Amino acid sequence: MKNNIRALPAIQLIDVCKSYGFAENKVDALKNVNLEIKKGEFLALCGPSGSGKSSLLNVLSGIDQPDAGITLFLNKSLNELHENQLSAVRSRHLGFIFQFFNLIPVLSAFDNVYYPLILNGHFPRKTAQELAWHYLDSVGIRALGDRKPGQLSGGQQQRVAIARALANQPDVVVADEPTGNLDMATGDAILDLLLRINQDTGTTFIISTHSTQLKDRARRVIEIEDGELVSDSIR
Numbered sequence: 001m002k003n004n005i006r007a008l009p010a011i012q013l014i015d016v017c018k019s020y021g022f023a024e025n026k027v028d029a030l031k032n033v034n035l036e037i038k039k040g041e042f043l044a045l046c047g048p049s050g051s052g053k054s055s056l057l058n059v060l061s062g063i064d065q066p067d068a069g070i071t072l073f074l075n076k077s078l079n080e081l082h083e084n085q086l087s088a089v090r091s092r093h094l095g096f097i098f099q100f101f102n103l104i105p106v107l108s109a110f111d112n113v114y115y116p117l118i119l120n121g122h123f124p125r126k127t128a129q130e131l132a133w134h135y136l137d138s139v140g141i142r143a144l145g146d147r148k149p150g151q152l153s154g155g156q157q158q159r160v161a162i163a164r165a166l167a168n169q170p171d172v173v174v175a176d177e178p179t180g181n182l183d184m185a186t187g188d189a190i191l192d193l194l195l196r197i198n199q200d201t202g203t204t205f206i207i208s209t210h211s212t213q214l215k216d217r218a219r220r221v222i223e224i225e226d227g228e229l230v231s232d233s234i235r
């Protein structure tokens, strides 16, 4: 990875606030959050349950709009965009990995990676096929490409989900508790894989987690408590 690429901001949040509910039911999930994430970073977002991790991931990836403040993604403001424009930004630039994998059960592992590429419309069929096999290969699961998710272990399903997130060649991968549903050894193997991909490709990773392994190995760790960023350490 080129060092000068790392210096460029992938995402900037300026005084971002996000609340849910009204009056006595109002919850301030993000309180004046300021954050800059550079290209190529591998960032763990940690904090207790209900501290605002998912709210932060949703805002920085354009799934949700903040109530106040500015969200810049690759130096462009997301604030003024309509849902279809946000959706276009997400499908072109972002990959998502979830705790419960979110694979389509009736499709094979290969089709779970291949069909989103076709639906996004960014690649012709032949290229999409090649990309799907390439990324299944790179996560070590090419030989299981014909199996449906129900015929795969949790770790294997997460590898398919990682291949799906990467196949679109996103600038940023956002992962919400990617090892949260895996045993420790499998979680470690998935973490090895994410770190290797980050190292090899320079893809930016932003990962919310309760996992101490992930926290120990991420190069940047941000702690959030009660909607506020309370620490930010880079090794």
Ligand SMILES: Nc1ncnc2c1ncn2[C@@H]1O[C@H](COP(=O)(O)OP(=O)(O)OP(=O)(O)O)[C@@H](O)[C@H]1O
Pocket (backbone or CB within 6 Å): 020, 021, 027, 028, 029, 047, 048, 049, 050, 051, 052, 053, 054, 055, 056
């Ligand atoms: N759609 C919603 N409606 C109302 N309140 C919400 C909504 N989403 C989140 N909240 C509240 O906002 C606060 C932050 O929630 P968030 O899901 O961002 O936390 P989290 O750190 O991701 O939690 P967890 O680790 O349990 O997933 C919590 O008090 C939560 O109850």
